[in-house]
Amino acid sequence: MRSRLYIGFLAVLLVVVVFMPWTFLKYLVVMAIAFGVVVAAYDFASVRSGYINLGQTFVMGVAGYGAAFMSQSLVYSAVGSTLLGAFGGLLLGFLAVRIRGAYYAIATMVMPLLLIVLARTAYSVFKGDDGISVWALQSQINIDSAAAVLIAVAALMAYLTKTRFGLIIRSISYDEMLTISSGINTALYKLGAYIIAGAATGVATFYLVVLSGIMSTALIEPIPWIVYMLLASGVKPGDVVWSFSIGASLYIVDVVMRASFPNLRLFIISLMLVVTYAVLSKRYATGG
């Protein structure tokens, strides 16, 4: 029943985008959907398997630079972004296999920060905070097909949570020792989940980069992006449908904040995170 509702919701979303008459709003909604996919992927691999991953923007960064460096061709750019996203996911997955808990959170937090330092230091290659322009690709993109691809990726993520693979990923967060004792190589499953999530993030990042026309360090900054991911996935951890929907909504909220009160943006975001987790921790503490 819930699966049907979700498919219905995605179908309605696609119809709304296709028939939306205002171009600016159409672009905004598709970018919001792209960020929703990033959050759904984040939830699928990290939150679902019980890991506090603060480095998802590293995957976005690796994929985004891949899209930018291969921007001579739309196809190469899309494929490059997806493959590099999968590679970024693999690196996070390796960390998830080797370390746990706070150490994992710290190690992953360092990764996007290192990438930002690299992008600023090697300015001639990455163009630092100014970014690499990919405007040329934007005219080649069909916004309706972009929405269709992103919605298909969101649907795929949701479908995977219903499979045995998704169930095993979830079981790791509950009791990894029991999962192992059930004959499961949890390391392989974790790596698989991170690669899939990385590839999905790569697809979404490609559209975020192409539709915004630029790839810069702004896309790798853990604040606000990781904060939004934590917010969106915190409401119903492990439920990619919720994460996708809230993630997409937060992207629109962020655009509104950037336009209306940019100086208060980070304050509001921090407040949102603190309040959300205070409420959630109370709820989980009382078993509600």
Next chain:
Amino acid sequence: MDSVYKKFGGVIALDNVSYSLNRKEIAGIIGPNGSGKTTLLNVISGLVKPDKGKVLFKGEDITKLPPNVIARRGIARTFQQPKVFQKFSVFENMLIATNDRSKIYDSLKRVGLDNQIFRNAGSLTILDVRRLEIARCLALEPEIILLDEPFAGLTTQEAVLLSDLITSLYKDLGASFVIVEHRLKYLFKLAQRVTVMHAGRVIAEGPPSDVISDKKVREVYLGV
């Protein structure tokens, strides 16, 4: 298990323990708390790697194999604190161990849980949780099933039902059982051989009637 030694910090959990299991046997392990019984099961199932010594299964050295591989090779186990995925249904719990639907239904039928397939595992009684743990083991088609204190927390009536289940599984399957247990009444009815551990060592071994009358066993375990 050949001369297995395992130390946790300053505590010697297993002190050169050698232990063997015959084909199609129910073997019991008893001993006071901290005597190394659970560590022994952990070493056999690969969850704990010994500092010294070897674990052999059908002549093959499995000491360094990961626990998931050992489980797939045919050594399944349950835990002292009943472990099931409480937020999953009974069926989903089984699905973690195998994707083979017929194997799932067969295993659940054998333990008497086939009428509760879609029930949430968190709402099961302790006896049914124990049954589900055993069904999960059966789905792995084990040759050895390690049961860590299966009777703990059960009422007398439930303990009898579980004892009957183990007996029927033993008769139907070709598997061997190793049962760590404090409730000797049930263990002694099931086991053909009992090993007594104390301070990481095996201090006695034999048929239950011999072990219970052993002077040293009565002294360190039964306190008489």
